[in-house]
Amino acid sequence: MASSKTKLMLTVDTKAQKVLFAEAGKDFIDFLIYLLSLPIATAVRILNEKNLNPVVGSLSHIYESLEKLPDSFLQPNQDKNSLLNPRAPVYATEIPLMLSDYDLKARKLYKCAACCDYIADVPNLNCDGCKGKVRLVMSYVPPSPANYSLGTVEGGFLKELATYIVMDNLEFMPMSTKMFVSLLRKSVFKDLDSIEEIEVDLGVEEVC
Known part of the structure; x- marks a missing residue:
């Protein structure tokens, strides 16, 4: 720390x-x-x-x-x-x-639930590929020494x-x-x- x-x-x-x-x-x-x-x-x-x-x-x-x-x-x-x-x-x-008082290790990204080709920072956006919802939660992997x-x-x-x-x-x-x-x-x-x-x-x- x-x-x-x-x-x-x-x-x-x-x-x-x-x-x-x-x-x-x-x-x-x-x-x-x-x-x-x-x-x-x-x-x-x-x-x-x-x-x-x-x-x-x-x-x-x-x-x-x-x-x-x-x-x-x-x-x-x-x-x-x-x-x-x-x-x-x-x-x-x-x-x-x-x-900053937030932890980037807890940062979330959201993947398209259908085609899985697109991600976003904000949930429930419309996927640019299949027009499905970008809502599957993905964890962010920071470039840390570990x-x-x-x-x-x-x-x-x-x-x-x-x-x-x-x-x-x-x-x-x-x-x-x-x-x-x-x-x-x-x-x-x-x-x-x-x-x-x-x-x-x-x-x-x-x-x-």
Whole structure:
């Protein structure tokens, strides 16, 4: 199970009171990549739950409007819960600071009961092939390390090969001598005496 905390080593300019960059392991970079897979509705719901409504602006009003809308206004092939809580199309295990409260291992797909040639995310749709109902429940098999047969596979998205540098704008890159030279040329380190390293624990509250 993914940890609820991850560590960052911050390089701080104490004189300017500014974080210059962070040193991070694969777990934090996995989390940043995971953010890209979150549907907008999921992100809006999470920020609303954290009382960060101004951050999402008008998107929160769209979410709340749909939440209040009676089901009778929806098309018969639409499900309000799936619209308000869409599932990310990307799956990976052991992502730290997971923001979604659903489990993709419990994801269901529905197969045509007659010709078995078509599947859908929503039950009881008409099959495009035979016009029968797509209603046979199928379980989703996520691409997790446990069911991957080609050798040892780690969780997350990235291999455990490198430490990464994360800039204050969340740009990240593998740590290397060339990267440090580039930072020096950009004059990131203006006063070495004011530079300090601080280790911090990052949790869901800090992320949101």
